[in-house]
Amino acid sequence: MRDSNREWYFAERPEGEPSRDCFELRESDRPEPRYGELLVRVRYLSVDPYMRGRMRDTESYAEPWEVGDPMRGGVVGEVVESESERYEEGDFVTGEGTWADYSVLDADDVAPVDPDVAGLPAYLGVLGMPGRTAYFGLLDVAEPKPDDTVVVSGAAGAVGSVVGQIAKMSGCRVVGFAGSDEKTDWLTDDLGFDAAINYKTTDDYSAAVDDAAPDGVDVYFDNVGGPITDAVFTKLNLDARVAVCGQIAHYNDEGVPTGPRKLPMLIAPRAKVQGLLVGDYATRFGEASEQLGKWVASGELQHRETVVEGLENAPDAFLGLFSGDNIGKQVVQVSE
Amino acid sequence: MRDSNREWYFAERPEGEPSRDCFELRESDRPEPRYGELLVRVRYLSVDPYMRGRMRDTESYAEPWEVGDPMRGGVVGEVVESESERYEEGDFVTGEGTWADYSVLDADDVAPVDPDVAGLPAYLGVLGMPGRTAYFGLLDVAEPKPDDTVVVSGAAGAVGSVVGQIAKMSGCRVVGFAGSDEKTDWLTDDLGFDAAINYKTTDDYSAAVDDAAPDGVDVYFDNVGGPITDAVFTKLNLDARVAVCGQIAHYNDEGVPTGPRKLPMLIAPRAKVQGLLVGDYATRFGEASEQLGKWVASGELQHRETVVEGLENAPDAFLGLFSGDNIGKQVVQVSE
Numbered sequence: 046m047r048d049s050n051r052e053w054y055f056a057e058r059p060e061g062e063p064s065r066d067c068f069e070l071r072e073s074d075r076p077e078p079r080y081g082e083l084l085v086r087v088r089y090l091s092v093d094p095y096m097r098g099r100m101r102d103t104e105s106y107a108e109p110w111e112v113g114d115p116m117r118g119g120v121v122g123e124v125v126e127s128e129s130e131r132y133e134e135g136d137f138v139t140g141e142g143t144w145a146d147y148s149v150l151d152a153d154d155v156a157p158v159d160p161d162v163a164g165l166p167a168y169l170g171v172l173g174m175p176g177r178t179a180y181f182g183l184l185d186v187a188e189p190k191p192d193d194t195v196v197v198s199g200a201a202g203a204v205g206s207v208v209g210q211i212a213k214m215s216g217c218r219v220v221g222f223a224g225s226d227e228k229t230d231w232l233t234d235d236l237g238f239d240a241a242i243n244y245k246t247t248d249d250y251s252a253a254v255d256d257a258a259p260d261g262v263d264v265y266f267d268n269v270g271g272p273i274t275d276a277v278f279t280k281l282n283l284d285a286r287v288a289v290c291g292q293i294a295h296y297n298d299e300g301v302p303t304g305p306r307k308l309p310m311l312i313a314p315r316a317k318v319q320g321l322l323v324g325d326y327a328t329r330f331g332e333a334s335e336q337l338g339k340w341v342a343s344g345e346l347q348h349r350e351t352v353v354e355g356l357e358n359a360p361d362a363f364l365g366l367f368s369g370d371n372i373g374k375q376v377v378q379v380s381e
Numbered sequence: 382m383r384d385s386n387r388e389w390y391f392a393e394r395p396e397g398e399p400s401r402d403c404f405e406l407r408e409s410d411r412p413e414p415r416y417g418e419l420l421v422r423v424r425y426l427s428v429d430p431y432m433r434g435r436m437r438d439t440e441s442y443a444e445p446w447e448v449g450d451p452m453r454g455g456v457v458g459e460v461v462e463s464e465s466e467r468y469e470e471g472d473f474v475t476g477e478g479t480w481a482d483y484s485v486l487d488a489d490d491v492a493p494v495d496p497d498v499a500g501l502p503a504y505l506g507v508l509g510m511p512g513r514t515a516y517f518g519l520l521d522v523a524e525p526k527p528d529d530t531v532v533v534s535g536a537a538g539a540v541g542s543v544v545g546q547i548a549k550m551s552g553c554r555v556v557g558f559a560g561s562d563e564k565t566d567w568l569t570d571d572l573g574f575d576a577a578i579n580y581k582t583t584d585d586y587s588a589a590v591d592d593a594a595p596d597g598v599d600v601y602f603d604n605v606g607g608p609i610t611d612a613v614f615t616k617l618n619l620d621a622r623v624a625v626c627g628q629i630a631h632y633n634d635e636g637v638p639t640g641p642r643k644l645p646m647l648i649a650p651r652a653k654v655q656g657l658l659v660g661d662y663a664t665r666f667g668e669a670s671e672q673l674g675k676w677v678a679s680g681e682l683q684h685r686e687t688v689v690e691g692l693e694n695a696p697d698a699f700l701g702l703f704s705g706d707n708i709g710k711q712v713v714q715v716s717e
Contacts, residue, residue: 151468269645270642270645280649291490292648302641303640303641304639304640304642305637305639306626307639307644308603308628308654308656309628311654311655312442313442313656313658317654318654318655319647319653320647321648322648377391
């Protein structure tokens with residue numbers, strides 16, 4: 046175990062698109078866990094689109110980061126020092142830590158990880174926050190019924206890929222938007238999506254939805270916003286449900302973005318549109334983890350992670366989310 | 382009883398704002414009721430914003446009118462000839478008829494009217510479709526809780542004025558947007574609204590909402606759209622509910638209007654936005670009519686109608702809806 050620790054700090058609020066200048070890597074002594082805490086050697090850390098919101102100086106659901114704060118997020122790693130009776134050295138755990146070689150976590154706030162069920166990165170994706178977001182967002186907010194047509198934006202991402210597969214298990218026709226042929230092929234060939242639209246090579250999203258969803262759209266699970274969402278909203282069926290999970294197309298906008306007004310489109314179909322945050326389902330995380338774990342173990346639910354190697358490259362992994370570099374969950378491998 | 386009948390026809394689809402050229406008054410013989418039908422001498426007819434949608438050549442919840450069709454809408458009047466055992470001459474009824482001196486209605490599709498409970502025009506407003514829209518839209522879609530702050534746009538209109546009063550009875554703080562000082566005075570002085578904002582004399586809607594709703598907005602009942610709605614959406618509290626009942630600011634738009642994107646605003650508050658149509662509650666109209674009738678009879682629910690006299694002026698009454706000429710329900714008096 047090294048005595049020194051590298052850790053990323055939030056160095057500068059971005060205007061518009063963030064850059065590496067927003068982050069600063071500092072070296073310091075390895076931290077010491079206090080009573081009830083664990084020292085975790087980070088194996089993988091998570092970068093997520095919602096973190097862009099924490100970079101703003103405005104109150105939102107996640108507290109804004111202050112310049113000078115350490116970068117925080119989901120990590121999975123090995124306990125190397127335990128000041129808690131609940132875990133011992135060598136255990137693998139996941140929880141919210143820091144972008145660092147070594148991170149101190151409260152033993153009460155971590156969950157155990159079984160490396161035999163799935164690889165460690167899966168605990169930041171399908172078996173972590175993104176998987177739970179997909180589970181509750183689709184099943185509780187969007188409430189798919191058999192034979193519904195479900196459209197998912199950001200369908201090859203950590204959340205969207207799980208949404209689409211659960212929708213298939215629910216008996217739905219599933220259409221995904223994604224940003225490369227490799228992604229759309231993965232959706233249709235491996236994950237069982239009925240159709241997938243490469244939004245970077247398609248001009249007319251409206252016509253593409255008509256082709257892929259000839260009976261209209263009953264459920265729209267939106268991770269993206271922008272022109273994809275504009276097109277899908279014109280296809281909503283009676284009693285359609287829209288789960289607004291993310292709007293990554295707008296996270297780097299300064300000021301309020303404009304677009305086609307959507308409220309007039311909601312009246313005829315009596316559509317319901319709802320924003321969601323996975324934290325609201327915290328009391329039911331056990332249910333989701335159990336079900337997602339079963340599906341992963343049985344092979345019914347596939348998952349994929351895109352791994353950037355090296356703690357020093359964590360900012361690039363984060364920035365790549367906004368250009369869609371990742372297929373499935375984007376993680377950073379910090380140590381072997 | 383006259384032998385001739387005047388009746389308005391749909392003469393021309395409008396582009397943008399409708400004009401009198403869209404309507405044509407024709408004279409013909411008084412129609413004859415067939416078996417099961419009633420000949421009704423129309424006393425009052427209803428003009429409603431939703432009719433603008435029927436003037437478009439696009440399928441929506443209400444079938445589009447064809448050029449040459451008679452103008453249809455809610456009427457209240459006296460049965461002057463009955464070919465049904467359910468009603469006799471001299472009975473007062475309400476239902477969907479035509480903009481005419483005499484209109485033939487199916488006895489199965491009308492409801493009896495008791496002129497002793499409320500004046501006849503009330504059966505086109507608080508005791509008719511607008512009242513039921515307010516009742517179900519507020520209580521079932523927006524689900525107000527005591528101490529919620531409820532904002533209503535079009536608050537001095539047929540629907541909005543009822544929404545605000547039911548919200549007060551539900552224990553809410555109620556704020557209304559309306560288009561004249563006479564209207565805002567009516568809301569606060571007579572209907573018990575906690576605050577009212579004259580949107581025609583107020584520059585900064587956002588600041589006005591902050592003043593009138595210092596604890597934010599839990600429920601927004603939207604009849605209007607446009608800049609009022611843009612401002613209210615920035616004030617939504619956690620678990621806010623938005624009932625999209627109407628969007629009159631956009632009914633005369635050609636093409637798709639644009640404005641600030643609202644989906645990104647829904648995530649942090651986990652807000653729910655839902656379009657509504659009163660027809661979905663048809664099986665529960667009896668419940669609404671009974672409750673609304675009780676409230677009207679007890680004086681707990683006040684109502685007001687703006688009356689344009691003369692069948693020949695029906696188009697003007699309709700066109701006046703878009704400039705906000707009406708306080709409460711706009712009706713046309715066809716006969717004494």
